[in-house]
Amino acid sequence: MTQPWSAQTPHDRAVMEVLHAIRAFTDAMDRMHGGMKDDMDMNATDLAALRMLIVREGRGEAVSPHQVADHLRISTASTTKLLDRLTASGHIERRPHPSDRRARVVVLTDESRATFFRHFGERLGQMRSVADRYSDDELAVIARFLSGMSETLDPR
Amino acid sequence: MTQPWSAQTPHDRAVMEVLHAIRAFTDAMDRMHGGMKDDMDMNATDLAALRMLIVREGRGEAVSPHQVADHLRISTASTTKLLDRLTASGHIERRPHPSDRRARVVVLTDESRATFFRHFGERLGQMRSVADRYSDDELAVIARFLSGMSETLDPR
DNA sequence: TTCAAATTGCTAGTTTAGCTAGCGATATCC
């Protein structure tokens, strides 16, 4: 069987090596998230929800249960249970939505944020230390590359 | 609360942007895998097993059920059921191990490989088209960066 | 060489976390 990613020209070879590196990197990130999930004693989806909440909070955005469901691509029913788990473990609170009385706003607790960054901190430091080995121009190229991939693969 | 990834210097800012891009890219890859899983009518773990088998086959390595369990970080019992599902759906076969009569070797069927690349092909093409926008030198930097991250995050 | 310990993949039974269907409360649109 011919490898669909076999290379001929030097450029093809460079592309192939990037694609290979992407595969390995994606695996490594999956394992990193797996490790965090174990460390924090959570399941993968609940941790993904937490990450989403951290990111959205960083942008100053409020998050509804519906948005959690959409982001995780699970049903709202499953999301209700997920939020129940996160509430029971003290990670989030459900607040009333300021203008829509059907809706809720999901808010991280201070303890949850602290716990997350305590466990994420070491990994973040490792990632920083790798990035520090690259010049600003190189980092800009890398960021642009990754953003381009994201946009192409998941245009939203 | 101070953002743990807040930036001061231009370099800090470049690092921060790369980390942000990594987060978005990881999400996009997760969604890409989610899309493939839907298209191929499989669950996420089974698809991850398939990807692992494709990669290992590409390296000419034989794969045991134990190695599947280790890679996916699930129990061997769960792996037995996973392999049952993949066997039932015609994706794999369990062959006897040539020298260890306790062990098995998991082998992809031709149809499975074909199906995988049929569904992966379009995405692979998109990824190639993004990579094609970069010079060989840039691609080399990106590949080195991603490999460094992988190695740091998941030394194995 | 022999026999205890370790390893492989499996079965059985349990738990977790998803799903669909559908409900009451509220908001939105003619």
Place this chain on the structure above:
DNA sequence: GGATATCGCTAGCTAAACTAGCAATTTGAA
């Protein structure tokens, strides 16, 4: 003002993980 849509929820079902433990086989130490 009344039909229709949306929000988050409950109830009940299912898929896929888990732990415990087994027979067959291999490995390693006396």
